[in-house]
Amino acid sequence: xxxxDRAETSEDLxxxxxxxxxxxxxxxxxxAITPFSFRKAAQNPAQRELIIPFGGTGYVALYEMVSxxxxxxxxxxxxREEDYH
Numbered sequence: 757x758x759x760x761d762r763a764e765t766s767e768d769l770x771x772x773x774x775x776x777x778x779x780x781x782x783x784x785x786x787x788a789i790t791p792f793s794f795r796k797a798a799q800n801p802a803q804r805e806l807i808i809p810f811g812g813t814g815y816v817a818l819y820e821m822v823s824x825x826x827x828x829x830x831x832x833x834x835x836r837e838e839d840y841h
Contacts, residue, residue, distance in 0.1 A: 775810055779832055782808045783817050791819070791827045803830070 759772040783806060786794075797803035797818055808815040818831045818840055831840035 775815070778810045779808050779815050779817065782806075783819075783829060787819060787827045787829075791821055807835070808832075 759775060760769070763769045763772045786806060791804070794804045794806045797805050800820070803818060803820045806817040806819060808817060813835045816833050816835055817829050819827050819829045822828055833840050
């Protein structure tokens, strides 16, 4: 929603939708296969971060492994941002 709220032109909306689609597709695919293989987040041993390439930079998805078969994405931020909102 944050990206959609900031889009001002139709080109912004197209780029925003492409970013959202890339985040969803990458997170769904990679977390379904190997959720334990990504870097650990500092706060909680059950939390990890998935790097999602997009354009020249990308996004970081913070997720928690609730069980062996369940992963919950807690937040997504741009790689240039300092922290999750």
